[in-house]
Amino acid sequence: MFEVREKPQLVERALLVRLYFDPREEEESEALLEELGELVSTLGIGVVEKVLARSREMHRKFLCGTGKAAEIVELAKAHQCDCIVIDNQLAPSQQREWERAADLCVIDREEVILDIFARRAQTKEARLQVELARMQYALPRMARMWGHLDREGGSGGGQGGGAARGMGEKQIEVDRRMAHVRIDRARRELEDVRKQRATQRKERERMETPHAAIVGYTNAGKSTLLNQLSGSDVMAKDMLFATLDTTTRKIELPDGQPLLITDTVGFVRNLPHRLVEAFKATLEEAVLADFLIHVLDATSPEIERFHETTLHVLGELGAGDKTTITVLNKIDRVSDPDRLAELKRLFPDALKISATTGLGMPELLQKCSEVMADRVRRRRYRIPQRRADLIGMLHRDAKVLSTEYEENDILVTAVVPAAIAGRLEEFAC
Incomplete structure (x- = not known):
């Protein structure tokens, strides 16, 4: 069976390495090495030392x-490490050379992220996306995974010896062919899931309900914010990539307008391109949303780089020009006046919130209402009782504020989306 080589559960001690080639990259490389430590710890592997x-x-x-x-290599052996994790992206040949020299498991940043994604995926779509990305990553590395790959199989048939049968198919060729079959199958299944998602999206569009997507760097507090706004219980933990599957909840804005909010997978620096491609079906919620809520961790010293990374990935997805509400989350944990002033200078239009305590939620909801102000109108209608279809449409697609009965008419006050307001214009009063 073709699989990405699983690291044994006995892997407990890892040496982390980040290589850089320009002195001007030293500070950023330090930050990336620290982030790699968080990623590796997320897998439950202990970090014995970090080498820049x-x-x-x-x-x-x-x-x-x-x-x-x-x-x-000598440092890893001195620490009795089970694994060397290199933050840089390694070519398959380089990975093989490192493992040959160290006689240890050697992985790169991309394989770490793939392993995290594989553990966290819950829905069929996410699992398929992870499987596809892992197989595409593993295909050129198959030669290092098993020792049996140079076996040759006989061609079968006939009574002659090996010379009569000819050279058989090498085991690695068989496994590569199996890998391509599984990649093609995963792509087909993923396309079917995407069609189902498109059908669900068309249903939402038919209902004319506005849609916002929560985006941001991993562990910024996106799921916690969704829980706070909607009263739901989406898994929200202080860990990288806690959310891989999109979750959509419906809330009501202060003006009575309904709003769908979707939590999306977090971004990370140096996110492998194959993962951006694989998760486009999930991330396209950000592309198709009416506007974005960009969550930043106010406590992070890397907030500017995290902000830039998110904008860069959104640009790759084609969502770089979306209307965006920027929020500084975890602001209740920032007490230094100088730091608060610096955040004000860096993000002058950002709302200050705490998704944990609820601080700033009314302001955020009001801002969402303002962004969507052109989508709704507060109107009063006199509708004949025989037009029960219009009453049903108001209850389904608008926010009914009051209902009164006068002779054979129904007086309705409602917050109405602009998309259906025209159909009710003759009944306005």
Whole structure:
């Protein structure tokens, strides 16, 4: 069976390495190495040491020079590590060279993220997306996964010897063919799921209900915000990539207008392109939303870079020009006046909220109402009782504020979406 090689459960000690090649990249490389530590810890693997190493130039064999690679290998052995995790993206050949030199499991940042996604995926769509991304990642690395891959199978048939039968098909060729079959099947199944999602989306569009998507860096508090706004119980934990499956909830804005809010998967720096591609079906909720709520972690020293990363990924998805409400979450945990002033300077239009305590929620809901103000009108109608279809439409697609009966007419006051207001214009009073 073709699988990404699973790390054994005995992996407990990992050495983390980040290689950089320009002195100007040192500070950012430190931050990326710290983030890698959080990612690895999310897998339940202990980090024994983090190594930030500079190489004068990139090398084909190890990415860094052989001397630097030997130092890292010796350090890993001295710490009795089970695994070396390299933050840089490794080519399959480089990964094989590292494992040959260290005689240890060596993985890169992309494989770490893939493993996290594989553990967190819950819905069929997310599982299919993860499976597709993992298989695409593993295909060029199959030669390092098993020792049996150079076996040759006989061609079968006939009474002659090996010379008569000819060279058989190598086991690695069989496994690669199986891999391509599974990749094609996953793509077909994922396309079916996407068609189902499109059908559900058309139903929402038919109802004319406005839609907002919560976006932001991983662990910024998006799921907690959805829970606070909707009173739901979406899993919200202080960990990276707690949410992989989109969740949509319906809320009511202060002006009575209904609003659908969707929680989306968090972004991360150096997110592998294949994952952006694989999760487009999930992330397209951000593309198709009427507006975005961009959640930033006010306590993070990396807030500017996280902000830039999210904007970059949204641009890749085609959602870079969406109307966006920016919110500074966890503001209740920032007490330093200088830091608050700095956040005000960096994000002058951002709303200050706490998704945990509910601070700033009324202001956020009011801002959502303002963004969608052109979508609704408060009107009063006199509708004949025989037009029960219009009354039903108001209750279904609008917010009915009051209902009175006068002779054979029904007086209705409602907050009405602009999309259906024209159909009721002759009954306005």
